[in-house]
Structures are given as C-alpha cells and as structure tokens.
Amino acid sequence: MKRFSTILACVIGSLLWPVPAAMATAPSRPNIILIMADDMGYSDLGCYGGEIATPHLDALAQGGVRFTQFYNTGRCCPTRASLLTGLYPHQAGIGHMMEDKGLDGYRGDLNTRCVTIAEALRPAGYRTYMVGKWHVTKKVNPAEESGRHNWPLQRGFDRFYGTIHGAGSFFDPNSLTRDNRHISPYADPEYRPDAFYYTDAINDHAARFIADHARDHREQPFLMYVAHTAPHWPMHAKAKDIEKYRGKYDAGYDAIRAARVERMRAMGLIDPRWEIAPQQGGTWDAVKNRAFEIRCMEVFAAMIDCLDQGVGRMVAELKRTGQFDNTLILFFQDNGGCAEGMGRREGDIVPRADQPPLPPLAADYLQPNMIPNQTRDGWPIRQGYGVLPGAADTYHGYGEAWANVSNTPFREYKHWVHEGGIATPLVAHWPAGIRTAPDQTPGRLVRDPAHLRGPERCRVSPGVRRPSHPADGGRQFAAGFRGAAARPLAADLFRARGQSRGPRRTVETGRQRACRSLGTVRHDCRPDGNPGFVRQPTRAFGKDGPAMGGVGGSSPSRAVDLAARLW
Numbered sequence: 001m002k003r004f005s006t007i008l009a010c011v012i013g014s015l016l017w018p019v020p021a022a023m024a025t026a027p028s029r030p031n032i033i034l035i036m037a038d039d040m041g042y043s044d045l046g047c048y049g050g051e052i053a054t055p056h057l058d059a060l061a062q063g064g065v066r067f068t069q070f071y072n073t074g075r076c077c078p079t080r081a082s083l084l085t086g087l088y089p090h091q092a093g094i095g096h097m098m099e100d101k102g103l104d105g106y107r108g109d110l111n112t113r114c115v116t117i118a119e120a121l122r123p124a125g126y127r128t129y130m131v132g133k134w135h136v137t138k139k140v141n142p143a144e145e146s147g148r149h150n151w152p153l154q155r156g157f158d159r160f161y162g163t164i165h166g167a168g169s170f171f172d173p174n175s176l177t178r179d180n181r182h183i184s185p186y187a188d189p190e191y192r193p194d195a196f197y198y199t200d201a202i203n204d205h206a207a208r209f210i211a212d213h214a215r216d217h218r219e220q221p222f223l224m225y226v227a228h229t230a231p232h233w234p235m236h237a238k239a240k241d242i243e244k245y246r247g248k249y250d251a252g253y254d255a256i257r258a259a260r261v262e263r264m265r266a267m268g269l270i271d272p273r274w275e276i277a278p279q280q281g282g283t284w285d286a287v288k289n290r291a292f293e294i295r296c297m298e299v300f301a302a303m304i305d306c307l308d309q310g311v312g313r314m315v316a317e318l319k320r321t322g323q324f325d326n327t328l329i330l331f332f333q334d335n336g337g338c339a340e341g342m343g344r345r346e347g348d349i350v351p352r353a354d355q356p357p358l359p360p361l362a363a364d365y366l367q368p369n370m371i372p373n374q375t376r377d378g379w380p381i382r383q384g385y386g387v388l389p390g391a392a393d394t395y396h397g398y399g400e401a402w403a404n405v406s407n408t409p410f411r412e413y414k415h416w417v418h419e420g421g422i423a424t425p426l427v428a429h430w431p432a433g434i435r436t437a438p439d440q441t442p443g444r445l446v447r448d449p450a451h452l453r454g455p456e457r458c459r460v461s462p463g464v465r466r467p468s469h470p471a472d473g474g475r476q477f478a479a480g481f482r483g484a485a486a487r488p489l490a491a492d493l494f495r496a497r498g499q500s501r502g503p504r505r506t507v508e509t510g511r512q513r514a515c516r517s518l519g520t521v522r523h524d525c526r527p528d529g530n531p532g533f534v535r536q537p538t539r540a541f542g543k544d545g546p547a548m549g550g551v552g553g554s555s556p557s558r559a560v561d562l563a564a565r566l567w
C-alpha cells in the first residue's frame with residue numbers, strides 16, 4: 001500500500017512539526033476541508049494582494065496562516081492526482097492530462113497502485129465527501145459499470161456531487177454526476193435552485209454535506225474535497241456578481257498589476273527588491289476591443305467573488321453545527337492564471353436574434369459537450385471578440401494579458417513550471433489546531449517552501465495509516481493495495497526517457513529551485529513535448545527573487561553551481 005502524504009503533510013509539518021506536546025493537547029481527529037480553485041493567479045485573492053472581494057477567504061487567512069511559497073504541479077490533472085494520492089503525479093499514472101501516452105506515468109487514469117486520501121482516511125473512521133471537478137480519469141462516459149472504476153465513489157468517497165470531466169459551461173456542465181449517476185442540472189429532484197450556476201451548486205452541496213454530516217454522522221470526523229471549476233474558462237458569471245465589478249478594470253493591465261504589487265509589498269508577501277515579471281499578452285494601449293477585454297476581467301472577478309460567497313456559506317454551516325473550531329480548512333489553486341485563447345478570435349459576429357433560433361432542450365437532456373452547441377432555451381453559443389462574455393450563450397477565456405495580471409508578480413502561466421504556473425496561495429485555518437502550536441500567530445505568513453506532495457509528516461489525525469514508498473528514503477515497501485503489486489513508477493519512467501535525474505529532485509523543498517534552472521531536469525518534469533518548457537531558457541532564483549530569476553539565463557554556470565550546492 002502506498003503512502004498517505006498529501007498537502008496535509010506539508011501544512012501540518014510546517015505548522016505543527018515537531019510539536020508533539022501541542023498535538024497531544026489538540027482535539028484529535030479534526031474534520032478536513034480541501035478547497036481548490038481552478039486556473040487562478042497568485043494574486044487574485046484579496047489576502048494575496050488582489051482587488052477581487054474575497055472577504056470569507058480573507059477571514060480564514062486572518063484567523064489562520066498564509067503560505068507564501070506553496071506549489072502545485074502547474075496543470076489540472078497532475079495537481080489533482082498528486083493532491084489525492086500524495087505521490088508525484090507520474091507515480092499515480094497522471095503525469096500529464098487524460099490521454100494515454102504509452103508510459104505508465106502517462107496513462108491518464110489513476111492507477112491501482114496508489115491510494116487516495118479518501119481511501120486512507122475512510123478506514124480510520126472518516127466520512128468522505130467530494131464536491132466539484134474530478135478530472136483524474138478519462139472514463140467520463142463509460143458504457144460499462146466497470147468503467148467507473150476511477151470515479152470518486154470507487155476511489156474512497158462516500159458521497160459525490162460534481163463533474164467527471166475537466167471543464168464545461170457553468171450554466172449547463174457536461175458530465176454532471178451525483179454519486180455514480182450522470183444527471184441533468186435541470187431535472188434534479190435533489191437540487192432545485194432558482195437558476196442553476198455551477199459554482200453555487202458546488203458550494204450549496206458542500207454546505208449541505210456539512211449539515212447532513214452533523215445530523216447523521218456527528219460521531220465521525222469527515223474529509224471533504226471541494227474542487228471548484230471557477231475561474232477556469234468559460235468566463236461565465238451571474239449578472240449580479242458581474243455588476244459589482246463594472247468599471248473596476250477600465251484602467252487596464254498595468255494599473256491593476258501595479259496596484260497588486262503595491263499591496264503585496266505592503267502585506268509582506270513579496271520582497272520589495274524583486275523586479276516584477278514583464279508585462280505579457282499585449283499592451284493596453286494596443287487593445288482594439290477594450291469593452292470585450294474589460295468584460296473578461298469583470299466576469300473573472302465575479303466568478304471568484306461567487307466562489308468566496310460559497311466559502312462563507314460553508315463556514316456559516318460549520319459554525320451553526322458546532323464544527324468550525326476543529327475543522328482544518330485549506331484553500332489553494334491547482335495552477336496559475338490561464339493564457340489559453342479559448343473563444344478569442346476575430347471573425348464575423350452574429351448578433352443575437354430577437355428570439356431563440358433553436359428549439360429548447362428537454363430538462364432531462366444530458367448535455368454531452370464541454371462547449372455546448374446551444375443553451376437550454378435555444379440560443380446558439382457565440383464566441384469571438386465581438387461577443388461580451390458572461391452569459392450562458394458565450395464561451396471565452398480571459399486571455400494572456402489578464403492571466404499575466406492574475407499571476408502578478410510572476411512570469412508565465414498555467415502549463416509552465418515558472419512561478420506563474422505553479423505558485424499558489426495556501427490559506428490554512430484550524431482554530432483548535434493552530435492555536436495549540438507554539439509561535440503560530442493567527443494571520444501570519446509562513447515562508448517555508450512547500451508542495452502539494454510534501455514530506456511524510458502527517459500527524460493531523462491519529463490512527464490514520466501512513467503507507468510508505470521506496471521513493472522516499474528507501475523504506476521497505478508495504479504490501480500492495482487491493483492485492484495489486486505496488487512499486488514506484490518514477491525510476492522506470494525516467495530511465496525510459498533517457499534522463500538520469502529522478503523527479504523527486506525537481507519538487508522537494510529547497511531542491512526545487514535548482515531543478516527548475518536546468519534544462520534536462522525541466523524535461524524530466526514533464527516530458528510531454530509541450531513547447532512551453534522551452535519558451536524561456538534556463539532560469540533560476542537569485543538575489544532578484546523568483547519573478548525574474550537572476551542566475552540562469554545570462555550565466556548558466558552559476559545555475560549549475562547553485563544546483564550543485566543544493567543537491
């Protein structure tokens with residue numbers, strides 16, 4: 001059985017390790033809620049310098065801690081695989097996305113030689129809930145029951161409401177699923193909102209699971225994994241949320257970035273000596289479709305605002321049911337802001353007709369597409385610069401320049417292993433746990449580097465079995481899980497690629513920085529042919545900080561020296 005060492009390990013390791021005396025006084029078996037946003041930049045949250053109103057997450061940060069150097073794996077699927085299993089994504093079978101690349105590290109499906117956090121916690125007495133985006137199996141619409149082998153209920157969760165696929169309309173998501181069955185959002189007897197919007201549906205079900213748990217399973221602790229699809233494209237939001245941001249982005253990219261940098265410096269999140277990354281994605285002066293660009297960011301902000309509103313409902317439910325103090329809440333992002341150009345193109349713009357030109361869809365129709373052909377009420381989906389984003393009949397990304405703003409002060413985006421791709425906020429809140437640890441002032445910044453897949457230090461909940469893995473110090477490997485032989489994939493994988501350095505050298509605390517300065521190791525990380533990995537040549541951290549890098553490009557020998565010292 002493989003090891004259980006997830007994001008929790010990093011957090012607990014940093015907050016409470018080594019403080020066994022403090023842990024002895026902390027209530028045992030806390031509830032654990034993991035909240036993850038999708039394609040969101042390092043500085044979008046208010047408590048990380050953003051102008052977007054996120055009062056509920058800000059309050060958790062104020063009552064807990066914020067990590068300044070926390071890292072994901074730069075893209076949806078590998079981050080989820082790593083988070084769920086505590087392994088490198090390749091070891092879990094998801095080194096890239098959902099396609100099978102012919103190597104065990106790249107099957108696009110969680111393998112049977114890993115153990116999910118839910119599979120580890122449930123035998124220890126936890127109830128396990130999952131809400132939102134799954135995205136660790138290619139079997140979205142399996143013809144056979146057996147094809148659901150990697151759906152949440154088959155990987156340790158007691159309850160599930162969400163989407164199996166990785167993206168879709170917020171007003172009509174494809175692959176919407178309750179437990180083990182696809183459902184239509186418009187014919188769901190268990191959830192009948194006035195108007196369906198996926199972020200609300202995720203938050204409402206998270207709050208519902210908290211309430212149901214307190215009513216039916218109060219004697220047990222619970223794990224809940226809340227994987228939002230906001231603010232991943234499409235830029236879809238409710239009109240009343242968009243209205244809050246009307247005019248807020250009229251000043252353009254540079255002004256918003258500068259304001260963020262100023263706030264981040266004042267908060268102590270970034271070193272004032274750092275030079276911020278260059279503006280990318282086109283200058284504001286050159287923008288031809290300003291109304292379109294402004295609306296993109298207004299909608300993006302509204303999506304995050306709505307996510308945060310739901311965090312407030314979850315917190316209120318925890319308080320109402322008396323579970324707030326002994327619940328560890330972690331908030332983080334699966335990757336940085338996204339520069340993909342979804343729906344952003346010139347071309348003939350077809351204005352909206354007076355009446356829906358298409359017949360409406362039946363309420364129980366299971367909408368199958370990531371980009372629907374039409375809305376439920378008969379409007380065709382429109383794209384292009386001439387269509388203002390936000391409504392159900394639109395489908396756009398917010399583009400490179402706003403992603404550059406989201407990732408302030410860092411370089412690059414989702415896909416890349418530069419800071420803009422992999423740096424994420426981490427807010428950790430746990431009154432009963434954090435208060436018992438020495439020198440843990442609420443609201444403080446934790447500057448220790450940490451990663452989704454952290455050292456094996458999980459002490460959050462006594463009684464949880466922590467499997468070991470030979471990739472971590474050569475310990476004896478425990479028996480296989482479910483009778484399958486369990487072995488590390490990494491060594492074989494990277495030998496097959498003709499590389500000599502193991503992947504762990506690319507992500508472990510401290511060493512991570514040097515690895516990102518070396519091209520060979522960069523390809524070790526993600527040998528998927530993505531041109532993003534060669535877009536910026538060798539870079540490393542130096543005195544200028546991670547935004548620009550100060551060692552690699554101009555002086556490769558210094559980068560090698562740095563790597564040699566750190567390894």
Ligand SMILES: [Ca+2]
Binds near residue numbers: 076232335
């Ligand atoms: Ca993502």
